[in-house]
Amino acid sequence: MSQKKIIEDLKKLNANQDIDLPAYGSWPASKHCFDDEKVVNALKAALAAQRPLLVRGEPGTGKSQLARAAAHVLGRQFVSEVVNARSESQDLICRFDAVGRLAKAQTLKTETTDDAKIKAELKPEKFISPGALWWVLDWKSADEVHTNSEYQLQRPEAPKGWKPEHGSVLLIDEIDKADAELPNGLLETLGNNAVTIPWVNQTLGNGTSIPPLIIISTNEERELPAAFVRRCLVLNLKLPAADKLEEWLVKRGELHFGERCPADIRHEAARQLLKDRKAAKDLGLTPPGQAEYLDMLRALALFGEAGEDQHTMLAAISDFALKKYPVLHGD
Template sequence: MKFTSTADYVATDDLTLAVNAAVTLERPLLVKGEPGTGKTELARQVAASLDLPILEWHIKSTTRAQQGLYEYDAVSRLRDSQLGDERVHDIGNYIKKGKLWQAFEAEGRVVLLIDEIDKADIEFPNDLLQELDRMEFHVYETGETVRAQHRPIVIITSNNEKELPDAFLRRCFFHYIRFPDADTMRKIVEVHHPGIKDALLTTALTQFYELRETPGLKKKPSTSEVLDWLKLLLAEDLGPEDLKLEGTNALPKLHGALLKNEQDVHLFERLAFMARRQR
């Protein structure tokens, strides 16, 4: 089973190598990178490339590791016992299986996405160490041990909002998705906007990369944002001549797709003001 680029996803050679290395080593693949560089989509495309089902566990600040295993609803069982419900005699009726349990008991191999693990509490990764290592866990309420019938391909994403514990990192194969260079970005754009005119694409990408490299920019626009921007340019039927920054205008056309806070908009307005004063 070898992962390659798909019709909908351009994977660089080093990313392809990282995915296949993690699969061979049977270790979780930890993927970091700027928001919008395709980390979550990578897991979906790995599943598509290998023709496997995918289970997605999206982590929030309130998510606990136990929820990935199972949750026992003691409150519902108590209520049912008071009402004389027959379901109360089978404790399994009150156990909700988590994403890890579903992955472990799947009839075949699956891709398990643990998305944005750095959003959770700092202890969250450590609480999953044993389960991801041994591929099993114990259900205390029923006394059973759940073991993986087929070891899932685990892909974990992080936006680097907080450091992950060393013990957790040792168990992962790590890859950082670098921001695409211009040539790779062209390939990505061609996947999403096939047939886009070369002159428009060249002008737009030149402007985009210049914007990204502007000193003082608080939030650099991502891959997903440049794709949205190009979609708007195509929808408005704009040509390369329409993108030229002239006179007092230092902001790109439809800049709301690229600049996502007022500080960055004000930065470009100040740059335009300074440019005018120097004339």
């Protein structure tokens, strides 16, 4: 069944698709354009090989949204986990509330001497909260554990009409924020598309469910372990070269805002971004990218609807959107 599902999904991924992404969980409504055949082929390769896709690139190139757009096109559940400096690999699988279980044990000792009742109330699975990897590897068991647990953390939102057999897409976002222990701790899980939950002695995945498409983003702030990178397919997501970037940005602006931001405004904003990108790169700073460009157009679209002159407001706000370091202001 899983091979048939993967073949069906491969046929759904095509270049030259403009996609409307509805609001989903904490993600706002947006648009995505699959206009690069290399990106589409990378997604297809990850699906077919059943390997994670590691997406490298500077901030603002659309790495995170790529996963959400892929899930939408494939009709799969979208689950995301944003990594931070305190994240551990175990958090992606599940969290165990040892403190809560200890407190429960102490309370029960004052209430009853019935050993059978105490044992039933202290079952480990009643103090487990499934993590992102558990949800995408085996939704049904994750949902059952979540429902019966006293330690209920976030439950992913399922799209209308979605069923576990439709599969999932998992985004592990900004993995470079964590120490090397996190990617190293995921080697076996990502290599086998399976994991064993120690407290319940249950193996998830391993051919028993539709293999998830796992997309992992990095901003290259920290080098990832070589063994981890070897487990992945790698997509280097870059903005077009400077001589092609203006037109590329203008088309992206049109996709998102249409005539709410006329062509001359989109071009002027793109030229300003090119100028500020060069200044940032010359100083060794992270340059503004697509995200900053779209933020600026979003503001300008509303200024226009409020009766403000968009050319005047572009000159007034570009410093706030594009120059994010004091040195770029001469400070």
